[in-house]
Amino acid sequence: MASGTKPVVSFLGPVASYSHQAVRQAFSEDEWELRPVVTIDDVFDTVQDQEVKAGLVPFENSTNGSVVFTLDDLADRDGRYKDITVDGEVYVDVHHCLLGHKDTSSTTEDGADGSGTCTPTATDPSPSRPRTKPLSSLAHIKRLYSHPQAFGQCNAFISAYLKGVEVFEVSSTSKAAEIVSKDETGTYAAISSSLAAQIYGLDMLGRSIEDRSDNTTRFLIIGRNPTPPADWEIVKTPTTTTTTRPGSKSMVSFTVPHDSPGALAEVLSCFQAFNLNLTSINSRPSLVKPFQYIFFVEFEGHRHDDPEGRVRGALDKISRVAGSWRWLGSWERQR
Amino acid sequence: MASGTKPVVSFLGPVASYSHQAVRQAFSEDEWELRPVVTIDDVFDTVQDQEVKAGLVPFENSTNGSVVFTLDDLADRDGRYKDITVDGEVYVDVHHCLLGHKDTSSTTEDGADGSGTCTPTATDPSPSRPRTKPLSSLAHIKRLYSHPQAFGQCNAFISAYLKGVEVFEVSSTSKAAEIVSKDETGTYAAISSSLAAQIYGLDMLGRSIEDRSDNTTRFLIIGRNPTPPADWEIVKTPTTTTTTRPGSKSMVSFTVPHDSPGALAEVLSCFQAFNLNLTSINSRPSLVKPFQYIFFVEFEGHRHDDPEGRVRGALDKISRVAGSWRWLGSWERQR
Numbered sequence: 001m002a003s004g005t006k007p008v009v010s011f012l013g014p015v016a017s018y019s020h021q022a023v024r025q026a027f028s029e030d031e032w033e034l035r036p037v038v039t040i041d042d043v044f045d046t047v048q049d050q051e052v053k054a055g056l057v058p059f060e061n062s063t064n065g066s067v068v069f070t071l072d073d074l075a076d077r078d079g080r081y082k083d084i085t086v087d088g089e090v091y092v093d094v095h096h097c098l099l100g101h102k103d104t105s106s107t108t109e110d111g112a113d114g115s116g117t118c119t120p121t122a123t124d125p126s127p128s129r130p131r132t133k134p135l136s137s138l139a140h141i142k143r144l145y146s147h148p149q150a151f152g153q154c155n156a157f158i159s160a161y162l163k164g165v166e167v168f169e170v171s172s173t174s175k176a177a178e179i180v181s182k183d184e185t186g187t188y189a190a191i192s193s194s195l196a197a198q199i200y201g202l203d204m205l206g207r208s209i210e211d212r213s214d215n216t217t218r219f220l221i222i223g224r225n226p227t228p229p230a231d232w233e234i235v236k237t238p239t240t241t242t243t244t245r246p247g248s249k250s251m252v253s254f255t256v257p258h259d260s261p262g263a264l265a266e267v268l269s270c271f272q273a274f275n276l277n278l279t280s281i282n283s284r285p286s287l288v289k290p291f292q293y294i295f296f297v298e299f300e301g302h303r304h305d306d307p308e309g310r311v312r313g314a315l316d317k318i319s320r321v322a323g324s325w326r327w328l329g330s331w332e333r334q335r
Numbered sequence: 336m337a338s339g340t341k342p343v344v345s346f347l348g349p350v351a352s353y354s355h356q357a358v359r360q361a362f363s364e365d366e367w368e369l370r371p372v373v374t375i376d377d378v379f380d381t382v383q384d385q386e387v388k389a390g391l392v393p394f395e396n397s398t399n400g401s402v403v404f405t406l407d408d409l410a411d412r413d414g415r416y417k418d419i420t421v422d423g424e425v426y427v428d429v430h431h432c433l434l435g436h437k438d439t440s441s442t443t444e445d446g447a448d449g450s451g452t453c454t455p456t457a458t459d460p461s462p463s464r465p466r467t468k469p470l471s472s473l474a475h476i477k478r479l480y481s482h483p484q485a486f487g488q489c490n491a492f493i494s495a496y497l498k499g500v501e502v503f504e505v506s507s508t509s510k511a512a513e514i515v516s517k518d519e520t521g522t523y524a525a526i527s528s529s530l531a532a533q534i535y536g537l538d539m540l541g542r543s544i545e546d547r548s549d550n551t552t553r554f555l556i557i558g559r560n561p562t563p564p565a566d567w568e569i570v571k572t573p574t575t576t577t578t579t580r581p582g583s584k585s586m587v588s589f590t591v592p593h594d595s596p597g598a599l600a601e602v603l604s605c606f607q608a609f610n611l612n613l614t615s616i617n618s619r620p621s622l623v624k625p626f627q628y629i630f631f632v633e634f635e636g637h638r639h640d641d642p643e644g645r646v647r648g649a650l651d652k653i654s655r656v657a658g659s660w661r662w663l664g665s666w667e668r669q670r
Contacts, residue, residue: 062625065618068400216625261635264616265607272600280628281599283400283616290397290551291670293615300596335626 007053008033009221010046016174016196022090022219023056024195040069047222048081055222056090060280062216063153070220071284074253074328075294086251086329088221095215096154098206099177099197100189103140130156131213134206138189141165141205145176146191154191157209165189177202221331247333248302249279250311254295254318254325255286263321264295270317274310276301302330342388343368344556345381351509351531357425357554358391359530375404382557383416390557391425395615397551398488405555406619409588409663410629421586421664423556430550431489433541434512434532435524438475465491466548469541473524476500476540480511481526489526492544500524512537556666582668583637584614585646589630589653589660590621598656599630605652609645611636637665 009027012019013036023034035052037043043055057073060066073081138161145168151158158165170176176190181200189205190196197204256263271278277300283293301311311330318325344362347354348371358369370387372378378390392408395401408416473496480503486493493500505511512531515523524540525531532539591598606613612635618628636646646665653660 060626062620063622065403065620212622214625218626261612262607262610264613265603268600268603269607272597272604275597277596278599280626281616281618281630285397285400287398290549291395291553291615295616 006031006033008035008051009054009056010035010037010043010052011056012040012043012058013037014172014174014178016177016193016199017172018092018094018193018217019056019058019219020174021193021195022058022092022217025092026056026088026090026221027054040067040073044073044081044084044222047224048084050224053223054087056219057222059089059218059220061094061218062214063212064149066282068284071282071296074251074296075284076253076326077287077294083224083226084222084328085225086220086331087223087225088331089249089334090219090221091335092217092219093215094153094210094217095194095208096150096173096191096210097194097197097204098134098138098157098189098209099192099200099202100141100180100205101183101186102136102203102205103186105140128156128211130160130209131211132157132206132208134161136203136205138162138205140187141189142185142187143168143183144189144191145170145179147171147173147176150176150191153210153212153215156211157206161206162189174199222329225329248300248305248330249298249333250301250303250330251296251298251328252315252318252325253328254297255288255292255323256295257323258289258292263323266321267295267318267325268297270314270321271297271299273317274314276310276314296328300333303327304330341366341368343370343386344389344391345370345372345378345387346391347375347378347393348372349507349509349513351512351528351534352507353427353429353528353552354391354393354554355509356528356530357393357427357552360427361391361423361425361556362389375402375408379408379416379419379557382559383419385559388558389422391554392557394424394553394555396429396553397549398547399484401617403619406617406631409586409631410619410621411588411661412622412629418559418561419557419663420560421555421666422558422560423666424584424669425554425556426670427552427554428550429488429545429552430529430543431485431508431526431545432529432532432539433469433473433492433524433544434527434535434537435476435515435540436518436521437471437538437540438521440475463491463546465495465544466546467492467541467543469496471538471540473497473540475522476524477520477522478503478518479524479526480505480514482506482508482511485511485526488545488547488550491546492541496541497524509534557664560664583635583640583665584633584668585636585638585665586631586633586663587650587653587660588663589632590623590627590658591630592658593624593627598658601656602630602653602660603632605649605656606632606634608652609649611645611649631663635668638662639665 009032011023040057043057046052047055057070058067144165148169173192174196177192177196177200180188180190280298282296286292286294303311344367346358375392378392381387382390392405393402479500483504508527509531511525512527512535515525516535615633617631621627621629638646
């Protein structure tokens with residue numbers, strides 16, 4: 001297939017990042033060109049400027065919470081991203097791997113390096129046990145590379161099996177894998193993704209070495225797809241007895257009038273009035289006046305698949321009580 | 336006065352930090368010993384363990400948003416901080432200063448170094464003008480020290496008056512002032528607070544050099560002061576026509592039952608039902624299951640000065656609809 005004929009989706013690079021894993025999960029490489037860019041702003045810029053058809057950005061992590069850079073771009077305080085819509089979501093279970101080069105001279109094949117137990121210390125009196133064992137000997141490992149956050153998520157494994165190894169913090173887990181791929185001594189290892197093992201041709205020395213088994217990141221797919229139907233019309237009568245199409249979510253952002261006490265509760269009650277379940281709420285500084293906020297609410301329901309008019313009803317009500325507001329998108333729920 | 340007889344308040348150090356400025360604003364040094372500690376966790380630990388009577392932590396900045404470390408400690412997922420209450424708030428207007436040593440050999444006294452204009456470039460086609468001019472000549476400055484966030488907040492001043500000066504990022508604005516205070520060449524400068532100028536005996540070379548004039552941080556005072564009145568009793572009849580005592584705020588945290596759609600809206604409606612205005616809402620991962628949250632809501636009203644029983648009524652209702660919940664404190668509003 002000729003390059004350049006495929007539509008392009010941009011994602012937060014570098015190659016082999018967890019964003020790369022997410023974009024591969026949602027977009028077929030047969031049909032899409034996957035383009036890594038340097039920052040979250042770059043993803044928004046390339047979509048807004050129609051250099052690409054879609055973009056993928058991290059939105060929240062189940063351990064660390066919301067990604068404020070993405071919220072700030074969705075807040076769109078200066079109108080730079082006026083055509084951006086949220087069109088989908090992707091969940092990636094973050095499993096860290098230990099990548100490096102197997103020690104071919106070693107006779108140990110049972111992964112029995114280290115005791116697998118942790119010594120209680122004054123600062124950590126009850127260290128947690130690692131969830132997994134190494135897949136092969138780690139006795140030859142002298143240097144360990146990764147992103148600081150990944151080190152923080154793999155404490156038990158490191159203290160059980162990599163005691164005394166020198167630790168180097170780098171800008172991303174995929175950068176760590178790249179460094180290890182260029183090591184000719186065979187003594188470097190990286191905490192990175194299984195995708196990085198494939199891309200950089202590294203051996204898997206440990207799998208799922210993270211402390212928590214439920215570490216998940218949710219990504220959003222963005223585009224320029226407002227697609228309002230031609231017969232758009234506000235339906236004002238709520239029907240509260242039946243459910244909306246299961247599996248849709250929508251996002252709106254709004255501000256509240258500063259001189260109106262109770263305005264935030266009033267906007268939030270719009271969803272309740274139409275029996276729309278809220279699934280997340282976030283806020284960021286408005287940067288208009290200190291301690292005024294832009295709120296982001298996700299709720300169940302789809303603006304363009306809304307037979308009972310509940311989403312339309314809620315949006316209509318919000319338009320009357322919010323200071324300003326914007327529908328950011330509706331999409332198929334993935335979990 | 337003998338040391339050790341005064342009650343102690345801990346704050347996020349080091350000395351001369353903006354937290355130090357906040358603690359001095361709220362606590363008299365005649366009556367309190369102000370003790371810097373290293374982390375936000377340390378402030379919570381010293382209060383919970385009764386090593387100190389009160390603590391002060393940053394909660395939100397008007398430009399950067401919430402401080403997640405403070406929210407995570409208030410979330411108290413493992414019961415470490417079960418006795419902590421929020422007892423007050425302090426606002427500090429963050430004004431950055433340029434600190435150093437005046438050039439005594441210079442004849443320039445009008446602060447006319449540099450043009451005060453910014454050259455448009457490809458990456459910044461419309462640079463903003465600095466809000467203030469230097470207080471004395473900056474021609475001798477060769478090195479500039481500060482925290483990365485402070486550099487980011489003083490772009491216009493730096494590009495107008497400190498072009499070509501070598502920039503060094505350090506861990507805090509007060510650390511920067513300390514480094515400059517030890518410089519014997521007289522050519523170093525720091526972006527730091529006016530308090531740091533006093534404490535480290537530095538000259539003020541520029542004042543309010545930040546890009547935005549409304550950069551404010553809100554701090555919380557924490558203690559162990561639940562003080563429920565002896566005659567505590569839930570009053571169930573809301574009175575919606577009169578107002579609560581002006582100038583009080585309260586904070587609660589809560590989770591919502593996962594199997595109950597609409598639960599978040601239902602909890603939030605408890606405040607509206609008793610006409611209590613919400614002033615902020617935040618969420619953090621619950622760390623029980625992915626994408627379940629602990630919510631933090633601040634609202635107007637005081638649990639212990641609640642003649643109409645509105646706060647009691649709302650809390651009673653919350654206790655019936657939330658998964659779990661905790662009253663974190665009530666205090667006098669400062670702004």
